[in-house]
Every structure is written in C-alpha cells, then in structure tokens.
Amino acid sequence: MHKIGSIPGSAAVTALVAALLLAPTAQAGAGPNCATGYHCGWDIGFDTGKISFFNEDADFRDNRFNTGVIVDNNIKTVSNSTSSDYVSVWFTGPDFTGNWFCVNPGSWVGSLPDDGTPGNGVGLANEASSMTLFAGGPFNFCY
Numbered sequence: 001m002h003k004i005g006s007i008p009g010s011a012a013v014t015a016l017v018a019a020l021l022l023a024p025t026a027q028a029g030a031g032p033n034c035a036t037g038y039h040c041g042w043d044i045g046f047d048t049g050k051i052s053f054f055n056e057d058a059d060f061r062d063n064r065f066n067t068g069v070i071v072d073n074n075i076k077t078v079s080n081s082t083s084s085d086y087v088s089v090w091f092t093g094p095d096f097t098g099n100w101f102c103v104n105p106g107s108w109v110g111s112l113p114d115d116g117t118p119g120n121g122v123g124l125a126n127e128a129s130s131m132t133l134f135a136g137g138p139f140n141f142c143y
C-alpha cells in the first residue's frame with residue numbers, strides 16, 4: 001500500500017475517489033434462518049410465526065405467518081437473505097407510509113424499539129405493515 005500523501009496534490013484525491021467508485025459494493029448476503037433471495041419476518045424470535053417475501057408487499061393485513069396469525073403489526077424479527085444488493089425497507093403503515101427501518105443484505109434485527117403496544121405507530125417492533133426493496137445496499141444507516 002502506498003501512502004496517499006506520497007502522491008502530489010489533487011491527483012491523490014482523484015485516485016482515491018476512482019478507487020472507491022470502482023470498489024465492488026454489491027453484497028449478496030445470507031441472513032440467518034431465511035432462504036436465499038428472500039426477506040423474512042417473524043412473530044417472535046426466529047421460532048414462532050415466519051413469513052418470507054421475495055418481492056415487496058404493500059399491505060400485510062392480508063398476509064399470515066405459517067402459524068395462521070395475521071402479519072400486520074406483528075413482526076418483531078426480520079432477516080435479509082437477498083441474492084443481490086437489495087436492502088429491505090419495512091414501514092409502520094401500509095402502502096409504504098409511516099416510520100420505517102431497513103435491513104442490509106445478510107443482516108437481521110431482533111431488537112427493534114418497542115413500546116409494548118402493537119400497531120399504535122410508536123416503536124418499530126409489532127408495527128410493520130408493508131415492505132419494499134431498495135437496490136444498492138448495504139447502507140450504513142440500516143441494521
């Protein structure tokens with residue numbers, strides 16, 4: 001590795017920017033307990049009530065976990081196993097409205113903020129009502 005300081009002036013900055021732009025950023029990831037290509041959510045932990053999404057879903061009120069329980073306002077754990085660079089973005093309202101959080105490729109979260117009341121729009125656990133995908137991850141502001 002050469003030191004950036006050894007390259008005179010703006011050429012160093014230009015070289016650094018070029019290197020960053022060329023560096024591969026797409027990170028397909030295997031999130032825990034979620035099949036490749038899918039974005040998964042659970043009712044409790046990784047053990048109870050699982051649902052897997054391959055694409056976005058605008059309204060969880062007609063989705064059920066494998067236990068039969070309605071998914072809307074009931075997700076506490078999520079895992080992202082995208083086969084590409086898609087970040088999963090989970091919204092507290094249907095049609096991608098309200099507050100949101102995002103999960104990077106290969107990442108997961110099981111400790112979302114929770115005020116203890118599902119579906120009241122406060123906190124993020126037991127609030128998700130829709131989910132979409134955003135390419136170009138990972139992002140440093142996502143789980």
Ligand SMILES: [Ca+2]
Nearest residue numbers: 092127128129
């Ligand atoms: Ca909600």
Ligand SMILES: [Ca+2]
Nearest residue numbers: 117120122123
């Ligand atoms: Ca709540």
